[in-house]
Amino acid sequence: MALPQSVIDVCYFIAALLFILGLKRMSSPRTARGGIVWAGFGMLLAVVATLLLPDMHNRGLIIAAVLIGVTAAWWSGRRVAMTAMPQMVALYNGMGGGAAAAIGASELVAHVVPAMDAVTVGALSPVALALGVLGALIGSVSFSGSSIAFAKLQGWLDRRFVFPGQQVVNLLVLAAAVGLGIVLASGHITLPLVVGFFIAALLFGILMTLPIGGADMPVVISLYNAFTGLAVAFEGYVLQNEAMIIAGMVVGAAGTLLTQLMAKAMNRSIGNVLFGSFGAAATGAAAQAIGGSQKPVEAADAAVMMAYAERVVIVPGYGMAVAQAQHKVWEFAQLLIARGVKVKFAIHPVAGRMPGHMNVLLAEAGVPYDLIVDMEDINPEFPVTDVAVVIGANDVVNPVAKTDPSSPIYGMPILDVADARQVIVVKRGKGTGFAGIENALFYADNARMLYGDGQSVAGQLVSQLKTLDA
């Protein structure tokens, strides 16, 4: 069974429209949920229409591959914990890049000409060939790079991997990939060249991602997301498929802008993320010495401090999410609210592993989003806050970012929790944060350390509050 091309063109048009409208709806909290459903319908329509294209072969094979891919991804996406969302986005994004690269590869392989005669390819225009090669290059980098990002966030790989002369090696591999790509694009398509091109492109994605530290990973994932969008658009041109061009290009542009916004929120430039070695400065330059000592506090005392406070601001970090403490923390906050304490949650733009990640995790626990306040809005309120509770956050509340120019996080905007009358820091142990930087806040006079796993500490605070009420 097949549909006429005109019907299919209409389906693609509607799909492209639904993608754009869906993305537009997703950019406002009130309509976001409908947005993904709209886009989902667009996707379904485009896939069904493609299956019914007039000159399609291997339909059984196509349906089998779609079913396997959809089932595996659906199953994994359903059961993964919310904390693991960033690496899942990386994984699915990498798959998209890989698919784009596969399209490029199949086009190239179909146009392999004998090595001897260097005739230009008949069926593909020079522009289509060039864009096809470029899309394959970008898609391959996105595929292997995203896979490394996934492995890192999943904890399968050491956080950073550096060796001397790394930049030079990376540059050489990139040059090899681009060089082979140019040869292919000029019409000299042979199998060894195609294979060499893909190996170089995949290798570059791996090498480029390995030295990047975990803290910068969200920016990198977002960048690869934009890459995949571009690759899809270019391969769409090769296949003369407008839906792919439009959807890919929209994502390419949106993803680039998102990447810039994220990098800005972390006070880092994209170039700095990709080529600067984060953390190296901390070990090299002598960081300012931090005086004083960490002063511990018991859960009972902490609970009393907060129970009789007027304003409490809770600053959650990724550590809270790892400990799965968000539900207990919200239960605790509700008890405080019931006592008449004004409770707010303060979120740093890069709290969690991605901007907005912490909002999602708190929302999962049932925290209404009007209690969640952004950094710019909460910072002026810290001086009138009685108790600021830092749970599993570290670098985003480190005053060193303001005071020590030699620190790698110097200049990063932070939550000014140190301005609060009292600060309680819930922390597993005395170690440093994700960026490996000593935190001056923990040694401040008004800071008290409440050691323990986030979940059990929150549980203790809840039971202490309940005994106060009884």
Place this chain on the structure above:
Amino acid sequence: MLDGFLALYIFMLAAFTGYEIIARVPVILHTPLMSGSNFIHGIVLVGAMIALGHAHTPFELAIGFIGVLLGAGNAAGGYVVTERMLEMFKSSKPGQGGKESK
């Protein structure tokens, strides 16, 4: 069919569209949006299906099959993850939540 310049116009206008849609987005939605745009480039599945649908040699079939597999994973996984994230947007004040607004 698409000649060079027509395609160039599509590229340009689509890029502006993407830029404008994202330009004024609250931080709270950055992660869901990244995930949502990740889903939308799952349209690559369509291209992979076309590639597999025109494959002849076993090698081409294998590449096409892998492409469709990966593309389907991108589309389905992107959808599930985005939907799960957006499911959680609720407000304590009635009338503002995601459910009430269609």
